[in-house]
Amino acid sequence: MGENQVKIDVPLLLVVITLLLLGLLTVYSSSSFHAIRSKGNSLFYFINQMRPLFIGGLLAFIASKIHYKVWGKLAPFILLVAMFLLVYVLLFGKPVRNVKRWIWIDGISIQPGEIAKMAIVIWLSSYLSRNEAKIKNLKGLVPIIGISSIVLVLLLLAPSFGIAFTICLSILFLMFMGAVKIKHMILLGGMVSSMLLIGISKTPYAKTRFFTFLSGEVYQVTQSMQGIGAGGIFGVGLGQGKEKLLFLPYPHTDFIFSSLAEELGMVGTIVVFLLFTIFFLRGMRIATHAPTKFGSLLAFGLVFNIFISALLHIGVASGMLPTTGLPLPFISYGGSSLVMALISVGIILNISKAA
Numbered sequence: 001m002g003e004n005q006v007k008i009d010v011p012l013l014l015v016v017i018t019l020l021l022l023g024l025l026t027v028y029s030s031s032s033f034h035a036i037r038s039k040g041n042s043l044f045y046f047i048n049q050m051r052p053l054f055i056g057g058l059l060a061f062i063a064s065k066i067h068y069k070v071w072g073k074l075a076p077f078i079l080l081v082a083m084f085l086l087v088y089v090l091l092f093g094k095p096v097r098n099v100k101r102w103i104w105i106d107g108i109s110i111q112p113g114e115i116a117k118m119a120i121v122i123w124l125s126s127y128l129s130r131n132e133a134k135i136k137n138l139k140g141l142v143p144i145i146g147i148s149s150i151v152l153v154l155l156l157l158a159p160s161f162g163i164a165f166t167i168c169l170s171i172l173f174l175m176f177m178g179a180v181k182i183k184h185m186i187l188l189g190g191m192v193s194s195m196l197l198i199g200i201s202k203t204p205y206a207k208t209r210f211f212t213f214l215s216g217e218v219y220q221v222t223q224s225m226q227g228i229g230a231g232g233i234f235g236v237g238l239g240q241g242k243e244k245l246l247f248l249p250y251p252h253t254d255f256i257f258s259s260l261a262e263e264l265g266m267v268g269t270i271v272v273f274l275l276f277t278i279f280f281l282r283g284m285r286i287a288t289h290a291p292t293k294f295g296s297l298l299a300f301g302l303v304f305n306i307f308i309s310a311l312l313h314i315g316v317a318s319g320m321l322p323t324t325g326l327p328l329p330f331i332s333y334g335g336s337s338l339v340m341a342l343i344s345v346g347i348i349l350n351i352s353k354a355a
Contacts, residue, residue, distance in 0.1 A: 008064070009352035012282040015275050016330060016345050022260075022272070023331035024049065029239045030259035031252035031333060045252055045333050052335035056342030063346025068354075071347060072294050075126040079147070082119035085112035086154035101158050111336035113163035116151055118340050120167055121174065121301035123147065128178035129294035135180050138187075144171070145188060152192065156199035162324030164199075166312065168192045170305050177287075177300045223248040224258035224317045228269075235265030252333040254325055257317040272331075273314070280307040283348060289355035299351045302344040309337075 024046065031045035038044075071078075085103065089112050093100035102109040127143060134140030148171055155164040171192075175185050227243035230236065241262040244251040251259045261269045283303025290296040306329045313328040315321035327337045 007353045007355075008349050009282055009286055009355075012279060012286070012345075012352070013349065015279045015282070016342075019272075019275055019279075019330035020053065022275075023256075023328075024053075025238065026256055026260045026263075026331060027252050027333045029241070029263060030244050030256055032239070033245055034251070049333055049338075052338045055335075056339040059339065060342040060346035060349075063343050064349040066347075066350060068295050068298060068347055068351045069292070071122050071298065072126040072129070075123040078119045079123040082112065082116040083151065083154065085110070086116060086151070086158075088112070090154065090157055099158055099160070101160050109335060111334075113155055113158065113160045114336040114340045116155065117163060117167055117170070117305055118302070118344060120148070120151055121170055121305055122298065124171060124174050124178075125294055125297035125301050128174065128180075128297055129292070132179070132293070135178065138184055141180065141184055141188065144175070145191070148188075148192070149195070152195055156195065159199065160325075161196070161199065162312065162326040164196065165324065166305065166309055166326065168196070169308050170301055173304045173308075174297060174301045178297055222319075224255045225319045227255075227258040227262040228318065231262040231265040231268075233266045235261070235263045235268055238263050253327060254313075254323065254332075255317050256328050256332045257314050260331070261317075276307060276310045276329075279303070283307075286348060286352045286355045290351050291354050295351045295354065299348055299355075302348055306341055306344060 027049050028043070028046040032042040035044040035046075036042045041047075089100055089103050093102060094104050096102055101113060102111050104110075124144065128135060131140055135144075148167075151167065152164050155161075155167070168189075172185055172189055175188070223243055227241065227248055230242070236242075241251075241259055243262055244259055248255055248258060257269070257272070260272065264271075280303060283299060287296050287299035287303065290299055309326055309329050312321060312324060313326050313332070316323055316326070327334050329337065329341045332338075
């Protein structure tokens with residue numbers, strides 16, 4: 001027991017805890033005005049965030065105790081469950097903001113796309129590690145192309161382009177780390193890019209977002225950038241931000257980075273970026289020291305999943321990318337993304353015991 005506790009990557013764990021605490025503060029500050037207007041209680045979203053935090057923390061603890069090799073054995077089942085949920089949400093999901101991304105059970109929302117993000121990493125890590133010889137040829141990549149296409153099509157139908165794009169990047173990253181030939185990666189990347197572009201062109205919701213971004217007339221992004229600019233170096237102070245007063249849409253979810261930047265300034269944003277960078281570097285260290293190919297790829301994939309999601313969120317808030325609806329891991333208000341991120345951390349910590 002003592003040996004395992006020492007071997008757990010403490011710096012990575014401390015970084016995650018710091019991000020979670022910062023997230024709670026920012027969720028309260030950025031949501032309090034909206035919570036009073038819509039719920040009559042400034043603490044509504046803050047209190048609600050405690051539930052996924054507790055559930056995610058408990059599941060992360062359990063995951064840290066389960067040997068990571070178990071996930072390889074469960075990979076096909078986990079992938080099938082994720083795909084079933086993606087189909088289910090298309091058929092029976094309740095539309096929110098003209099998209100079907102959530103399943104509602106007794107007031108609790110589940111976002112299958114977030115589950116799919118982790119499921120595809122687990123399955124792909126397992127497949128690549130078990131088929132090192134096969135993946136040298138294009139024929140060995142057929143299952144990857146088939147599974148990826150099914151998952152992406154289901155996400156594009158939702159539509160959930162942000163998660164679809166994140167999964168695409170994670171797949172390519174894992175294939176690179178799994179020693180797949182570059183020419184085959186380029187081929188797959190071209191196929192995936194074509195699917196995304198076709199999906200955007202056929203979906204009015206996504207098409208509008210994409211072209212308004214190119215024209216520079218995105219209201220949310222404009223308000224987000226104003227909030228970031230208003231923060232200056234040290235910020236206006238926690239709870240003192242103005243953009244959350246109905247100027248900035250979704251200040252505690254899709255644009256929480258802007259809320260944080262306005263109130264904590266450039267110093268706060270640098271701290272957040274450094275924390276995610278440390279998380280990424282510690283995760284890469286765990287992956288490179290893992291004793292098995294599967295453990296290494298699994299750590300690479302899970303860490304990259306979280307890190308790239310953070311970069312994409314920051315890119316949207318800063319006006320560098322079209323709006324995607326992606327949360328900022330560990331910080332944004334939301335259940336599914338937080339729970340899945342914490343489970344991922346639990347798995348990474350288990351791998352760190354053997355690293």
